[in-house]
Amino acid sequence: MIRMVALRLALMLPILLGVSIIAFVLMRALPGDFAQASAGTSTISAEALDTIRRSLGLDLPVWQQYLRWLLAALGGDLGTSFTLRKPVLGELLPRLAVTGELTLIAGLMAMLLGVATGLASARLRGAVDWAVRAWNSLLLAVPNFVIATLIVLLFGLYFPSVGIFNYVPFAADPLANVASLLLPALSLALTVSVTISENTRAAVLEVASQDYVMVAKAKGLRARSILANYLVRNALTPVITVTGLQLAALLGGSILIETIFTIPGMGQFLFDSIASRDYPSIQGIVLLAATIVLLMNVIVDIAYARVDARVRYD
Amino acid sequence: MTEPKRPRSHGQILLAVGLTMLALLVLLVLFGPLIAPYGAAKTSPASLAGPSAAHWLGTDSIGRDVLSRLIVGGRGTLIITFTAVAAALAAGLILGLASGYIGGRTDLVIMRLLDVIFAFPVFLLAIAVVAALGPTLRNLILTIAIVYTPTLARVVRGPVLSVKRWDHVEAARSVGIGEFTIAVRHVLPLVISPVLVQTSLTLANTIFTVTALSFLGLGPPPPDPNWGSMLAEARQFMELAPLTVIGPAAAIVFASLTFVVLANGLRDVLDVAGR
Amino acid sequence: MTAPLLEVRNLTAHFARDAAARRVVDGISFHIDPGEAVGFVGESGSGKSVTARAIMRLAPEGSPVRWGGTVRFRGEELLTLDAAAMGDIRGRHIAMVFQDPMSSLNPVMSVGAQIDDILMRHTGLSRRAARRRTIELLDLVGIREPAQRADDHPHQFSGGMRQRVLIAIAVSCQPALLIADEPTTALDVTVQAQILRLLMRLRRELGMALMLITHDFGVIAGMVERVYVMNGGAIVETGPTDALFAAPQHEYTRALLAAVPRIEPGG
Numbered sequence: 001m002i003r004m005v006a007l008r009l010a011l012m013l014p015i016l017l018g019v020s021i022i023a024f025v026l027m028r029a030l031p032g033d034f035a036q037a038s039a040g041t042s043t044i045s046a047e048a049l050d051t052i053r054r055s056l057g058l059d060l061p062v063w064q065q066y067l068r069w070l071l072a073a074l075g076g077d078l079g080t081s082f083t084l085r086k087p088v089l090g091e092l093l094p095r096l097a098v099t100g101e102l103t104l105i106a107g108l109m110a111m112l113l114g115v116a117t118g119l120a121s122a123r124l125r126g127a128v129d130w131a132v133r134a135w136n137s138l139l140l141a142v143p144n145f146v147i148a149t150l151i152v153l154l155f156g157l158y159f160p161s162v163g164i165f166n167y168v169p170f171a172a173d174p175l176a177n178v179a180s181l182l183l184p185a186l187s188l189a190l191t192v193s194v195t196i197s198e199n200t201r202a203a204v205l206e207v208a209s210q211d212y213v214m215v216a217k218a219k220g221l222r223a224r225s226i227l228a229n230y231l232v233r234n235a236l237t238p239v240i241t242v243t244g245l246q247l248a249a250l251l252g253g254s255i256l257i258e259t260i261f262t263i264p265g266m267g268q269f270l271f272d273s274i275a276s277r278d279y280p281s282i283q284g285i286v287l288l289a290a291t292i293v294l295l296m297n298v299i300v301d302i303a304y305a306r307v308d309a310r311v312r313y314d
Numbered sequence: 315m316t317e318p319k320r321p322r323s324h325g326q327i328l329l330a331v332g333l334t335m336l337a338l339l340v341l342l343v344l345f346g347p348l349i350a351p352y353g354a355a356k357t358s359p360a361s362l363a364g365p366s367a368a369h370w371l372g373t374d375s376i377g378r379d380v381l382s383r384l385i386v387g388g389r390g391t392l393i394i395t396f397t398a399v400a401a402a403l404a405a406g407l408i409l410g411l412a413s414g415y416i417g418g419r420t421d422l423v424i425m426r427l428l429d430v431i432f433a434f435p436v437f438l439l440a441i442a443v444v445a446a447l448g449p450t451l452r453n454l455i456l457t458i459a460i461v462y463t464p465t466l467a468r469v470v471r472g473p474v475l476s477v478k479r480w481d482h483v484e485a486a487r488s489v490g491i492g493e494f495t496i497a498v499r500h501v502l503p504l505v506i507s508p509v510l511v512q513t514s515l516t517l518a519n520t521i522f523t524v525t526a527l528s529f530l531g532l533g534p535p536p537p538d539p540n541w542g543s544m545l546a547e548a549r550q551f552m553e554l555a556p557l558t559v560i561g562p563a564a565a566i567v568f569a570s571l572t573f574v575v576l577a578n579g580l581r582d583v584l585d586v587a588g589r
Numbered sequence: 590m591t592a593p594l595l596e597v598r599n600l601t602a603h604f605a606r607d608a609a610a611r612r613v614v615d616g617i618s619f620h621i622d623p624g625e626a627v628g629f630v631g632e633s634g635s636g637k638s639v640t641a642r643a644i645m646r647l648a649p650e651g652s653p654v655r656w657g658g659t660v661r662f663r664g665e666e667l668l669t670l671d672a673a674a675m676g677d678i679r680g681r682h683i684a685m686v687f688q689d690p691m692s693s694l695n696p697v698m699s700v701g702a703q704i705d706d707i708l709m710r711h712t713g714l715s716r717r718a719a720r721r722r723t724i725e726l727l728d729l730v731g732i733r734e735p736a737q738r739a740d741d742h743p744h745q746f747s748g749g750m751r752q753r754v755l756i757a758i759a760v761s762c763q764p765a766l767l768i769a770d771e772p773t774t775a776l777d778v779t780v781q782a783q784i785l786r787l788l789m790r791l792r793r794e795l796g797m798a799l800m801l802i803t804h805d806f807g808v809i810a811g812m813v814e815r816v817y818v819m820n821g822g823a824i825v826e827t828g829p830t831d832a833l834f835a836a837p838q839h840e841y842t843r844a845l846l847a848a849v850p851r852i853e854p855g856g
Binding site for chain 1: 676695758
């Protein structure tokens with residue numbers, strides 16, 4: 001078990017290294033001068049620029065620059081934001097918490113909706129199955145930012161009294177905070193629920209044809225107990241895995257959704273950073289998000305392997 | 315016994331619907347500017363006007379005809395989408411085939427490199443690349459090609475791994491056919507079904523990415539209209555002229571739905587296992 | 590003469606999916622008396638398993654089966670019984686042991702919990718009382734350290750041990766009729782005899798009737814009093830076991846008997 005975790009993490013390292021190279025190269029490939037961008041103005045003396053260059057290590061060979069940057073990043077130093085003039089990491093973490101909460105609520109919503117529709121589709125078949133599959137196809141075609149915009153339009157037209165742009169910080173009022181994230185989370189969740197729904201349907205159909213379900217019927221167990229203990233519990237394993245792997249989609253989606261609903265998370269930070277050409281911040285966000293997604297995939301992998309050993313015993 | 319007449323399958327119907335929708339989109343690309351009643355940038359004094367005989371979908375905040383902008387903007391969106399996916403498909407085919415067919419160290423290197431791209435949330439990577447390179451048409455296409463290449467390469471590589479061990483490959487080799495010819499003529503055609511399905515899904519995803527980037531202001535630079543930027547611009551006044559929002563929203567959904575339906579139809583007809 | 594425990598008349602079965610389906614069971618009649626052990630022998634596809642499942646009204650998921658004729662259990666018609674009442678009979682009065690112990694246990698539940706749930710369904714025992722009974726049952730079917738093993742999951746058991754667990758499930762509510770559908774086919778030869786001996790012992794101790802289904806005449810010798818030989822969905826021959834072994838009348842029976850490797854069961 002420990003060996004397997006170590007192996008998975010070791011396999012992750014070269015990818016992480018590649019990710020860091022991309023994050024580094026992207027920001028060094030910028031049109032224009034990094035030092036000039038850092039100064040935030042184009043009217044600056046040559047001497048001043050040189051000073052900035054030296055202080056940022058831009059006079060060194062590129063590979064040394066990369067190493068310096070990487071070592072600093074490993075130590076938690078993601079550089080200093082051009083616009084905020086503060087360490088990027090310190091700005092990033094509280095925003096990450098907001099995005100994390102939004103992602104979590106959206107993930108739960110997607111799972112609830114996906115499992116419910118997938119289960120109904122697999123168990124009831126017929127017209128319900130057809131309706132769920134049509135609904136899923138449609139949802140797949142509606143991008144989350146379109147859903148979000150339409151929700152905003154809907155509330156603007158018909159329920160203008162509901163303040164949907166009023167983000168409440170968690171510390172101020174936890175309940176109001178969660179409530180203020182419900183609509184944004186819903187716009188994120190709908191698309192992701194499709195994958196979960198399709199996987200639930202397939203898993204339930206697969207499990208229902210297993211011998212142990214026949215045994216459960218032969219025991220005379222009630223339908224409800226067969227559904228809960230035999231069908232859902234077995235089908236849930238692949239479904240949870242799929243949900244974990246949707247994290248990337250949720251994180252990516254939150255960029256748009258936070259911008260639309262003005263939620264002060266990582267997505268909005270990225271959007272602002274791009275608008276103000278705050279490259280260290282962009283770099284930090286990209287690196288952090290990719291690391292989280294990689295770690296999450298490893299966790300899902302390990303969790304699945306553990307469950308798999310239990311499920312596929314032959 | 316006579317064979318009972320087989321009814322049209324679910325997949326065939328989907329495929330027919332999808333192809334019809336695709337034909338509409340292609341017509342839009344080919345003849346967009348000819349169909350559009352007004353120029354995309356042509357303004358009229360009536361801004362944020364409701365639907366009328368002159369402006370079927372009304373006008374936007376500076377008096378431009380929404381329908382015309384939808385048609386012209388759709389052309390731009392779709393050209394980017396088709397070009398980018400064609401590039402991703404070409405790259406995916408080459409890399410996936412090379413990786414799966416040659417195997418060994420080549421496979422390892424290619425797949426690890428693609429894994430790195432795969433590690434990024436697609437949309438985040440797209441934003442980062444466009445932000446770094448600058449939002450020009452060429453960069454947009456390049457970015458989208460890069461982010462979707464790994465998916466397509468994987469879909470090619472998987473079946474190649476098994477098909478290359480089939481007897482007909484050995485037979486071809488035994489009569490002296492070159493490896494390149496075998497890979498392209500005897501292996502590639504057998505793995506094309508899942509690739510078609512994935513390409514169709516990638517087209518749907520690309521519609522999303524292109525319009526989403528434009529929505530964030532990272533699309534092709536103005537004044538070219540684009541469904542994503544139209545949606546973003548319209549948000550400010552949407553309570554006054556809902557059609558300026560609903561128009562581009564519906565267009566985006568129609569285009570993605572085309573490829574989703576097409577993918578489902580292809581999957582059924584070509585009997586490709588689920589994702 | 591006592592009334593039969595189970596009386597089947599003109600039973601037919603066909604898969605509901607295709608309308609012009611051939612009947613997999615084609616109008617068979619038989620009976621089983623209380624406490625009696627009866628064998629059903631035939632090759633795969635002869636309809637014997639479908640017959641067993643018809644008594645329990647079980648059909649594989651996604652391929653519904655249509656049944657015809659009558660199946661009377663203690664005089665009560667089962668084929669037209671409503672679903673809830675049928676659920677009260679399944680596992681409580683008629684129980685079944687299936688062919689493949691590897692796939693017949695729920696992989697995500699402990700084996701103990703899989704015996705608890707049938708006990709709680711039919712006997713009204715509390716969870717704790719059910720667990721005590723579960724441990725007794727595991728002991729009864731010959732699982733060592735039953736109190737500890739009850740918390741283990743199926744993958745921690747061998748095939749033979751799993752079949753013992755499934756037998757414990759089947760006999761947990763002391764059914765009047767135990768149907769064993771090829772209970773040893775999926776097991777190693779050495780384990781087969783142990784499982785058959787266990788079934789014999791439980792039948793004796795609990796006074797159950799046994800319907801033993803197999804393709805192998807070797808399995809039923811010394812196990813059952815009467816035999817029905819099935820072929821193509823019909824019963825082609827029936828009689829007391831000894832008489833059938835001594836003087837098979839039907840050509841098909843003779844062919845099956847000729848195929849038996851000489852293994853003495855129960856020895």
